[in-house]
Amino acid sequence: MSGQRTSALVALLDEAAQGLWRARRMTVVSVLQIAVSVFLVGVFFLTAENLRGVVDTVKDESAVTVFLKPGAAEEEKAEVERLARESRLVARWRRVSTEEAGARFATSWKSLSRASSSLASSPFPETIELDLLPDAIQSEALRGFLPLLATRKGVDDVQFDVDWIRRLRGAVALIAVWGGAVGLFLAVGAVFTIANVVRLTILLHRDEIEILRLVGAPEYLIRGPFLIGGLAQGFLGGSLAVGVLYLSFRAVLRYVATTHNVLVGVFVVRFLTPSTCVLLMVGGLLAGVIGGAIAVRKKHLQG
Amino acid sequence: MIELYHVQKEFRGRRVLWDVTFQMSRGEFVFLTGPSGAGKTTLLKLLFRAERPTDGQILVNGMNVGAMSPGRIPELRRTMGIVFQDYKLLPTRTIFENVAFVLKFLGVPTQERKRRAYQTLRMVELHHRLSAFPEELSGGEQQRVALARALINEPELLIADEPTGNLDRRLAEEVMKLFTAINVRGTTILLATHDQDLIRGSGRRCLTLDRGRMLEGLVESSVPPQAPHRDPGTPPPGGDAP
Numbered sequence: 001m002s003g004q005r006t007s008a009l010v011a012l013l014d015e016a017a018q019g020l021w022r023a024r025r026m027t028v029v030s031v032l033q034i035a036v037s038v039f040l041v042g043v044f045f046l047t048a049e050n051l052r053g054v055v056d057t058v059k060d061e062s063a064v065t066v067f068l069k070p071g072a073a074e075e076e077k078a079e080v081e082r083l084a085r086e087s088r089l090v091a092r093w094r095r096v097s098t099e100e101a102g103a104r105f106a107t108s109w110k111s112l113s114r115a116s117s118s119l120a121s122s123p124f125p126e127t128i129e130l131d132l133l134p135d136a137i138q139s140e141a142l143r144g145f146l147p148l149l150a151t152r153k154g155v156d157d158v159q160f161d162v163d164w165i166r167r168l169r170g171a172v173a174l175i176a177v178w179g180g181a182v183g184l185f186l187a188v189g190a191v192f193t194i195a196n197v198v199r200l201t202i203l204l205h206r207d208e209i210e211i212l213r214l215v216g217a218p219e220y221l222i223r224g225p226f227l228i229g230g231l232a233q234g235f236l237g238g239s240l241a242v243g244v245l246y247l248s249f250r251a252v253l254r255y256v257a258t259t260h261n262v263l264v265g266v267f268v269v270r271f272l273t274p275s276t277c278v279l280l281m282v283g284g285l286l287a288g289v290i291g292g293a294i295a296v297r298k299k300h301l302q303g
Numbered sequence: 304m305i306e307l308y309h310v311q312k313e314f315r316g317r318r319v320l321w322d323v324t325f326q327m328s329r330g331e332f333v334f335l336t337g338p339s340g341a342g343k344t345t346l347l348k349l350l351f352r353a354e355r356p357t358d359g360q361i362l363v364n365g366m367n368v369g370a371m372s373p374g375r376i377p378e379l380r381r382t383m384g385i386v387f388q389d390y391k392l393l394p395t396r397t398i399f400e401n402v403a404f405v406l407k408f409l410g411v412p413t414q415e416r417k418r419r420a421y422q423t424l425r426m427v428e429l430h431h432r433l434s435a436f437p438e439e440l441s442g443g444e445q446q447r448v449a450l451a452r453a454l455i456n457e458p459e460l461l462i463a464d465e466p467t468g469n470l471d472r473r474l475a476e477e478v479m480k481l482f483t484a485i486n487v488r489g490t491t492i493l494l495a496t497h498d499q500d501l502i503r504g505s506g507r508r509c510l511t512l513d514r515g516r517m518l519e520g521l522v523e524s525s526v527p528p529q530a531p532h533r534d535p536g537t538p539p540p541g542g543d544a545p
Contacts (some may be wrong), residue, residue, distance in 0.1 A: 008410030015408075022395075207393055208404070214351070214391075215405045215456060216380030222408075 008221060016228035019201045027233060030197040030291075034237025035244065037186035038284045042245040044179025045276055050269050051172040064090075064130040064160040066149055072126070076154025080128050083152070089136040089145055094129055098122040125156065137165055187287050190237070194291025198230050202295060223296040230295065234288015238281035245280075246271060304329045304460060304491045305350065310359030312345055312515075319345050321516045323359070327493060329459070332486040334502045335495040337512035343495040346512065347464050350493070351385060352376045364459065381409075384453030384490075388465035390445045392437040392452075398424065399433040402451045409456065423451040427481055443474030450481060454490075461485060463494040467501060475501065 020027045066080055077095065084093040096104075101124035136142055150158040202209070212222050249271050272280075305327040312320035320342050327333050335343050348354040349361055352368050361368040364382050371379065392401050403420040411419070424430040427447035429440075437445055446466055453461060463482070467475035479501055486492050496502065502509055511518040 005410060007412045008408065011407040011410070207391065211391055211393070211404070211452075212408055213377075214353075214380060214385050215409075215452075216377040216382075217405070217408045218377050219374075 012221065012224040012228060015225035016232065019205065019225055019229050020232060022204060023197065023201045026197045026200055027229075030193050030233045031237045031240065033193040034190045034234055034284050034287055035240040037183070037190040037287070038238050038241035038280050039245055040186055041179060041183035041283070042241055042272065042280050044175060044182065045280070046245065046249065046272055048172055048176040048179055049272060049276070051168065051175065053270065054168065064132065064146065064149070064158060066128040066130065066155055067157040067159065068126045068128065069154055069156045070125065072154030076152065077128065080149060080152055080155065083145075083149060084128070084130050087145060089132055089139060089142055091131045091133045093131065096127045096129055098124050098126050101125075101127065183283075187283065190234075190284075190287045191291045191294070194230050194233055194288050195294040197233065198226050198292050198295030201229060202226060226296045227289065227292040230288040230290075230292020231285060232288065234285040234291070235281065236284075237288070238284020241284065242272075242277050242280050304331070304364060305493065306360075306362040307349075308360045310346075310349065310361060311357045312342075312349065312354065313357045318357075319515050320349075320356075323512075323515075323517045325510055325517060327491065329491055330486075330489055332482070332492045332494070332507050334505070334507055334509040335493060335512065336497060336499065336502060336509055337518075338497060340514075341497075341512040342515040343497075343512055344464055347462050347493070347495055350462060351380055351383060381456060382458060383460040383462055384456065384458035386446070386449050386453045386461065386463040386466045388468035390437070390449040390469075392445055392448055394437050397434050397436055398429060398440070398448050401437065401448055402455055405452060405456060419455055420451075423455045424448075426454070426484075427451045441474070442470050443477055446470060446474075446478050447481065450478070450485075454485065458490065460491045460493070463492065465496055466494065467496060467498060472500075 068077065068080075081093060084090045099122070102122050105124065132142075146158050146160060149155060209222055253269060305325075307323055307325050310320060310323040311318060323346065335346065337343055345354060349356055350363055350368065352371065356369045359369070363379060366375075366379055368379060393404070396404065399417075399420055402424060403416045406416045406419060421430055421433070424433065427450055429444060429447055429451065432440065432444070437448065440448065446469070450466070453463075461482075466482070467478055470478060475498070482492055482494060
């Protein structure tokens with residue numbers, strides 16, 4: 001009995017493959033449609049994921065830089081450090097001397113370090129860097145704290161753009177929402193394309209379906225190949241999309257590395273996580289299954 | 304094997320079968336005849352549940368065909384083979400594939416499929432044309448392939464709807480010889496035809512339908528005479544039947 005089931009399953013797969021092959025042009029169109037849909041969703045995911053990474057990086061490395069006036073007195077520096085110590089927004093602080101700032105510049109911008117070293121005096125002022133606590137950026141108290149620092153004696157400028165980070169975070173959320181909405185829209189389109197392809201395959205096989213019914217083939221054996229066909233198209237489309245997305249990502253990364261090398265290393269850019277890739281492929285597969293299921297509804301199979 | 308009791312069939316209020324009652328025993332070979340539009344095809348469709356009776360009871364192999372759920376129809380059909388006038392062969396598949404196709408979906412292993420397809424095609428003397436396509440065969444050969452396909456699942460009952468309708472006299476007689484041979488092996492056969500020459504001299508029981516009414520029910524006869532034998536009290540068929 002199990003051998004009979006295995007044979008029937010093999011027959012199902014064989015018929016599904018033959019069905020896809022016979023309607024190969026439509027199959028290719030359908031697979032491409034799913035691939036395009038999943039690819040675009042993947043692009044949104046990739047963009048949102050990396051922007052979120054940028055926000056996290058900025059947030060993690062969010063140091064308020066207090067530029068000191070040349071010749072600022074020790075008491076004036078201590079006053080800034082006292083404010084930092086007493087604030088509930090600051091995790092730690094440190095003084096950065098002009099020499100240290102110069103060394104940092106030389107490490108980050110090798111090609112420009114020679115120009116800076118040729119100057120008579122160091123262009124880098126002494127600073128105090130304040131590392132904020134993780135949630136400090138959300139706090140309204142930060143708006144009052146920064147001007148307080150800026151008005152201290154011996155302080156030349158305070159650099160920290162909290163609005164920029166907030167805007168970036170909002171943009172990331174927007175991209176994620178738009179990505180989801182566009183993805184859903186495209187997925188619905190893909191589902192109907194697959195449904196039409198499967199329906200066309202059914203039309204091509206109408207005689208076979210009639211004969212199968214007359215000889216008493218069970219319904220699951222009649223509908224099975226069409227469902228498997230939809231599933232296969234969905235899986236192929238999803239896999240193709242993830243593959244093309246990865247290759248495009250590598251190509252863009254290589255292009256950026258050769259033309260805008262200063263950006264590389266500033267931001268950590270990464271591809272989608274394996275679980276997101278699987279999610280995209282499953283999304284394609286689901287689109288295929290739903291499309292197939294729509295097509296094999298009884299009214300379409302009755303011919 | 305087949306029992307029909309007071310079966311009626313209407314299509315959109317138009318009655319095409321009137322109070323049809325007959326029985327067929329296991330192993331019988333019965334002709335169903337009547338002019339075109341008499342209701343022969345409708346009656347056969349009722350037997351394999353392509354249509355449901357409007358009224359009456361149909362028993363095939365002990366199964367109540369009219370009352371059975373759609374899910375049980377495949378079970379019913381697996382007990383019978385069906386042959387049509389237009390053969391219904393798949394033009395894109397070889398003769399072997401056309402015949403073995405059914406077994407493939409019923410989960411019969413490849414080797415067994417090949418063996419049975421070969422044997423069945425041998426029975427209809429087409430085992431030498433395994434890889435030919437239907438269009439390469441004559442009408443008679445195509446009908447023999449259709450017959451092989453109907454027989455490959457070793458059905459207990461064979462239903463044939465005008466199987467010689469598209470064939471010339473010589474080919475029709477060849478196909479009829481095959482039906483006879485199949486019946487000798489024990490398969491029950493109900494064969495619908497309007498060709499009186501095929502029935503004449505066959506010595507088989509013949510059921511006659513005329514405008515939806517069964518004129519010959521349980522009469523053992525070589526050829527049905529022109530006049531109806533059954534139910535003389537029944538009013539003549541109305542003009543609303545086909």
